[in-house]
Amino acid sequence: MKVLLDTNIIIHREANNICKPEIGQLFKWIDNLKYSKYIHPLTVEELERYKDPKALDTMSIKIESYNLLKHQAPLGEEILKISKRVDSQENDINDTQILNEVYEGRVDILISEDKKIHTKASLLGIADKVYKIEDFLEKVTSENPELVDYKVLSVQKVDFAEVNIRDAFFDSFREDYAEFDKWFNKKADDICYVCYSEGRLTAFLFIKREDENENYYEINPVFAKKKRLKIGTFKVTANGYKIGERFLKIIFDNALQFRVDEIYVTIFDQRDEQERLIELLKNWGFNHYGIKTTHNGVEQVYVRSFNKEIINVENPKLTFPFFSRQQNIFIVPIYPNYHIELFPDSILNNQSPKDYIESFPHRNALSKVYISRSYEKKMQSGDVLVFYMTGGKYKGVATTLGIVESCVLNIETEEEFLSLCRKRSVFTNQELSEHWNYNPANRPFIVNFLYTYSFRKRPNLEWLVDNGIIVDYENVPRGFSKITVEQFDKLLTFAY
Secondary structure (H helix, E strand, O other): OEEEEOHHHHHHHHOOOOOOOHHHHHHHHHHHOOOEEEEOHHHHHHHOOOOOHHHHHHHHHHHHHOEEOOOOOOOOHHHHHHHHHHOOOHHHHHHHHHHHHHHOOOOOEEEOOOHHHHHHHHHHOOHHHEEOHHHHHHHHHHHOHHHOOOOEEOOEEEEHHHOOOOOHHHHHHHHHOOOHHHHHHHOOOOEEEEEEEOOEEEEEEEEEEEOOOOOOOOEEOOOOOOOEEEEEEEEEOOOOOOHHHHHHHHHHHHHHHHOOOEEEEEEOOOOHHHHHHHHHHHHOOOEEEEEEEEOOEEEEEEEEEOOOOOOOOOOHHHHOOOOOOOOOEEEEEEOHHHHHHHOHHHOOOOOOHHHHOEOOHHHHOOEEEEEEOOOOOOOOOOOEEEEEEOOHHHHOEEEEEEEEEEEEOOOOOHHHHHHHHHHHOOOOHHHHHHHHHOOOOOOOEEEEEEEEEEOOOOOEHHHHHHOOOOOOOOOOOOOOEEEOHHHHHHHHHHHO
8 A cells, every 4th residue: 555645744753853653653554564665756845945054954864764666647637727716825826736636546545644634535535545653544544453462441530640740741831831730739639540552651531620719710702601611732643542532521521410500611723732632622512712911821721611502413522422312323332242342331230341451443432333134114313212232131231422524325235334433333344244245236335423311320221221222122222212201201210
């Protein structure tokens, strides 16, 4: 496979100061998979503009380790149209030339951190061939679990005092906030959430509950009086394991517990890691509100309403975890051996947490995939799913609630099926292939959904039958089985 590396990737890799720790993982994966690394002649031209002659000589030597594309594909009519719409500077036009090599099939994939390149890739219908570093790591980690030679532990809840403040992970915070170490030490007994990989800290989250009397004089416009949850510290080193989404689940769960009206974060936006975080937050309903001005500088303020009265059924992420009872509600079966892999918070008393201490993308992701051959295929965005773990009269239990994002019915090829499922499914490529080929006359479809709640009390099959939610023991759901709002409310009353 030919992998084209954009100029920004080469600069991050070969510059004297490594500012993206995940670059090492990226190149390690490319080498392990025996992919060929290519660069474009325009990348060479850009690198040759280095002003420092020593840096230029060093860079010239380093780029000889890459394959150079010998011939540039001519720009076609469609990509020229996109270029006229999007490109405004010379660098943008150069990026279009680089993107064109993927569009014309001269290379298989492109890895780039450039936002406009990804915008143009979407407009050209080749977004599945253009990756950011984190997306590429997620893809290859999911597709090649046998090649993972390092362990990423699941999120842990600890006191500040248990975390090494001198860890290089916090250097960016020290650069942004002069008083960071002093603030951190004062928090010794407070709770935070962490994640480690090979003994190194790779993710950190601190959240703070604030009441109506909190002073917001540094924020402009000043906040109105409301109960809020503040995301105080949030950083995730890109590694493909969807820890950011896992942290969002923790944030939303705490917002529910404390019954807040809003969630907010203040954040500088000059680093790639901060831009990644802002993009993640915006995808889940956070909007730019204003600025916060202190002696450290000007931070951007992002706010998310937490109002269950306003539900976006077209894009459930924006109002997650709330759902509408006006939508269809379905009971959906899931086998026990896949249950906790897909829903780590829904672990049962007879299952050991020690078996699930390592992270995988499908465990951490809030957006997940369910594969089905159900006769019922009318799921729409905003519909509600109640997952039932099979197991008979006493071991079969309803455990989890989800919200449908989309239903993909007409999948044409096995390759497309694997591409749609791989990153957020519990199944390996081989298992997905077996699903696809099990009955060629009835190919599977997929439902993309959001992992929303884990029930506190889990009604078993006996309870579900006795309370009229499932008809009888002979008619346990084998696909998507619709239930009424009244049945759903009875189930929720028991589960909570």
